[in-house]
Amino acid sequence: MYFHAGLILAVIAVTFAVAKYFKLSVELSMLLAAIAAGIVHAGGAIPVRHLVEGSFTYLDVCLIFITATFFMNLLKESGGVAFMVRKIVITFHKTRLLCLFFLTVLLLIPGALTGSGAATVLTVGTLVGTVLSYMGISEKRVAAIIFICAAMSAAAPPVNLWAMMAAAGSNMPYVGFFQPLLVLSAIGAFFAMFFLGAKGKNVELEKALKELPEPPEKMNWLRVGIPFAVLIFLIMAGRIWPFSTPTIGLPLMFVLASVSAILLSPKKLQILRIATETIHSLIPLVGIMIVVGILIQVMALSGARGLISLGVVTLPLWVLFSTLFLILPVSEGLLQYAVAPLLGVPLILLFNMKGMNAIIALSAMAVMWPIGDILPPTAVVGRATVMELKFKGHYYKDFLKTALIPMGFVLLVATLFLIFSNELSFLVGG
């Protein structure tokens, strides 16, 4: 059994490495690794049913992802996001700290709703970046701020894909995570914003406004706020009157909130185009989740998942505490969301067995993972950041180096949450 599972792991690693060497994308490399492992396990046959079945593993999460991003894109296209940014700048341009505070809150929203840091970068990242640069913050610091805030927004509740995937794999309810995730992600985002952006000047209002896109004239807080209110109402209605409201589900809630955004938009939106572009832009992320499901199924089938789980749960806790801050981001950079079910699930199991508070521990891990989205080979959010901001500096020497201190801070705080999970159990809720 050990040899067989070890062999499968080796096949996965070698196939993945070879595929990457031949410049295949992470998704296709992972798919090839899964197929190769499946064939070796089945003694030459292709376990077709398992490959197809695995693709269903995160189907519901994918739908949340797609509909939430559609909602955010509608707000962007209707001019709602530009409106909010301009209002923040106009209202708080004389009080720098308040301005930074509200810009951070704005940065946290898209990722919190969609679970994707890339969504933050794509919807509000550029606009906030423009404002920050007119506050005298250097280009590399702006990029670092946008990345950390985007990563923290992905970690922020209600949708944290890593926590959701790891919880689902451990038969653990995704309930009670709201508060710990909010505390951790807010600490990380605000630290990054104020540490990197504290020094500077007040916004050069006129210049900033000139550069920011002009929202339609009729745009106002009601038109921006009502879609959010609809979303919050639907979520709360399901909790407050659960027995007299139908089962709507998060994806349809986002669709209904989107409908309100369309109806309230001051300009006519090309819905089909936006919907098509949304799905198109999400293909890499949805694609990797589908492929990860396939890989996980083959690993479960062949015992490779069990071997990894066994390896993780038999490690002493102190080893984990002293290495997870490195292992989690690096593995995220390598495998993206695949790490949540692969490493997260056995870790949850171990933490449960050791009497730790699994919700706090998983929350801590689920904040460390997105930090790895700046690291190669995938670097999904990091790359999106430099592309969207048209960053001219060096990726590693300027961008990554500038982000290192806030990254370290987030990892330190999350590690402390991990170690003191029981003491922090009062945070569980929501």
Next chain:
Amino acid sequence: MTDRNLLIVKLVSLALVAVALVIAGIQFHDHRNYQEEVVKGPGVTQVKKLSDYFEPLKGSINDCNIYIIDSGVPGGTAFLIGSSHPEEPAGNLTAQLFVENAKLAKGRLIVAIRANQSASRVSRPGDAYPLYYTIETPWGEKKFRMGDRWSSPLDSWPDPEVYVNYPSGQLLAYMDVRNFNRTWPGRANGMITEQTNYAFMNVIKEEGVDIFIDLHEAELEYPVISTIVAHQKGADIAGMASMLLTSTEFRIGMEYSPKSLHGLSHREVGDHSDAVSILLEAPEPFLDRVRGITDEKLLLTGQDEFVVMAGKYGLLYEKIDEKGWPIDVRVGRHCSTVLMIFELWGDFNPGKEVVIQQVPRYDEVVQNGTGYYFRDPSKAKTEDIYYE
């Protein structure tokens, strides 16, 4: 790449995906529609449908059979259900063994073999479960569907943002709206799994069930294992059964149903009806996350090196060695525990006895194998064959 080559790659990849979809699709379709044969045993006096107790389920996938074994002699009424969680096969195998063998000398026994049909007709993505398992019998192999813990999304889609149990209001994971043992006591206008629980509560109330037993299995990493979980109304019986079984047949624990944990049968059936509710857990290494190769062999033998290793590190709540936890041991445990509980029920409640005969105890099941007790459908009259 030229446009022509690109087109070829597109067509080939689409063709390969289409072939995969056809191959897998046929397997999924067959699995969802596979019918297990049940031969009506000598004691079965009536077979009803769940929809007889709740009309809206009529014709739905969860309209399962309700087998009634009536002695004709006044006594108590017991209700036994399997496949609350169809990934725990000892439950439905034990329930079917009772249907095909039990005769009653006193009282009535009601049995549902596949309580959550929908969940028994879907396998879990990401976990690589086999679609079927076969049990050796003296007349050949008998094939069963391997199911999931949750009802199929084909019968219940979408899941809520968070599942709120009715009527307790307790928050549970979103997918637990499809978990038959988190949706008790059910809701008439809820999703299909909640409706199914509601129908079962109607069975309990309309048939005047005195004692209700829900058969389960659990991973060894889970603390509630090899035990009898009892509502406070049945704590004395469960405690006594645990003591007697441990001293005579095998070690089994007893736990109180937590009063604040809602949605589970051992809590809600007892709270919302006159019945005493009890849940049995047997060890199933197949469900452990650290398990090795996931296949039918592991499911039926319960032998796994990785799980044994986890035990050596003190990470399990039940012992395991290279002999594993074979299905016959698990079914045998359930048989003896159910029989012991019914015996004690009779002792504690004179006049309400449920006296069961011709059901094997632990030693016999282990010695002869579970399949020994299944009847050959090819030798049965057509009208005696039912389908699950």
Next chain:
Amino acid sequence: MAILNSIISVCYYLISAFVVFVLAKSIIKTKNVQDAILYSVMLMPFILRILRIK
């Protein structure tokens, strides 16, 4: 309530169908060979769900 839940369920099938439509369109349009293969694989769960097979 049952009717409402059924309508909602139908909406989910429609959302899935729309995803299939966009993926199919993307396969036709893309000039990137790797993307074409990935998009094809991504179709799998959505198609089987729409067909009510899995």
